[in-house]
Amino acid sequence: MRKIVIAGNWKMFKTQAESQEFLSGFLPQLEETPSEREVVICPPFTDLSVLSKSLHGSRVQLGAQNVHWVENGAYTGEIAAPMLTEIGVRYVIIGHSERRQYFGETDETVNLRLKAAQNYGLTPILCVGETKQQRDAGETESLIISQLQKGLVDVDQTNLVIAYEPIWAIGTGDTCEAAEANRVIGLIRSQLQNPHVSIQYGGSVKPNNIDEIMAQPEIDGVLVGGASLEPDGFARIVNFR
Numbered sequence: 001m002r003k004i005v006i007a008g009n010w011k012m013f014k015t016q017a018e019s020q021e022f023l024s025g026f027l028p029q030l031e032e033t034p035s036e037r038e039v040v041i042c043p044p045f046t047d048l049s050v051l052s053k054s055l056h057g058s059r060v061q062l063g064a065q066n067v068h069w070v071e072n073g074a075y076t077g078e079i080a081a082p083m084l085t086e087i088g089v090r091y092v093i094i095g096h097s098e099r100r101q102y103f104g105e106t107d108e109t110v111n112l113r114l115k116a117a118q119n120y121g122l123t124p125i126l127c128v129g130e131t132k133q134q135r136d137a138g139e140t141e142s143l144i145i146s147q148l149q150k151g152l153v154d155v156d157q158t159n160l161v162i163a164y165e166p167i168w169a170i171g172t173g174d175t176c177e178a179a180e181a182n183r184v185i186g187l188i189r190s191q192l193q194n195p196h197v198s199i200q201y202g203g204s205v206k207p208n209n210i211d212e213i214m215a216q217p218e219i220d221g222v223l224v225g226g227a228s229l230e231p232d233g234f235a236r237i238v239n240f241r
């Protein structure tokens with residue numbers, strides 16, 4: 001059975017006070033959400049501890065936005081897996097296109113981070129996706145296959161979520177057509193050994209397109225940026241029909 005995983009990636013938004021304000025609007029609206037849907041919030045590191053306390057006893061899981069591959073050491077600005085698991089973090093986004101584009105993340109470091117996350121019992125959300133230029137050049141399939149082949153070396157596919165995030169659809173309002181996202185996600189699935197891996201779509205997911213996206217047979221959830229910052233909008237996404 002493939003699990004439905006709806007995750008909000010808050011990126012570099014929300015102070016602790018703002019994160020608490022979000023929860024007071026969001027949590028009451030979760031009562032309508034079918035219990036089999038996994039709901040995850042991935043805030044900035046500074047919000048994790050306070051959210052961990054506020055979410056105690058709720059069905060919402062916590063995710064981080066990055067993790068380093070060693071347990072501790074002289075790596076200024078990085079975060080280690082045991083620091084995350086100690087405060088109740090369960091998921092971690094790895095290889096987001098913003099990490100790849102601005103912070104030198106490569107398929108090789110993605111692979112190291114994936115294995116480290118799994119070693120500590122975290123569930124990684126591996127992000128893959130093509131730029132507009134790569135899509136226009138007909139390179140979408142080969143790029144994604146390459147990202148998967150390099151990223152997934154020796155990675156356990158029984159504790160893994162993948163997110164297909166076409167870069168041209170992130171933060172642009174230019175959502176990938178649902179049928180096309182479904183096609184690419186089918187291609188991703190064909191590359192995996194484990195058919196039960198949940199595969200999300202990400203890129204301008206909004207309350208007004210979530211139902212169509214989640215109606216696609218290959219799509220098992222969404223990774224939401226901007227629309228996860230607003231309690232009513234994210235509640236509508238989580239409560240898709």
Ligand SMILES: O=C(CO)COP(=O)(O)O
Nearest residue numbers: 009170171203204225226
């Ligand atoms: O990058 C994303 C989620 O990781 C998508 O961001 P938007 O939903 O803002 O397009």
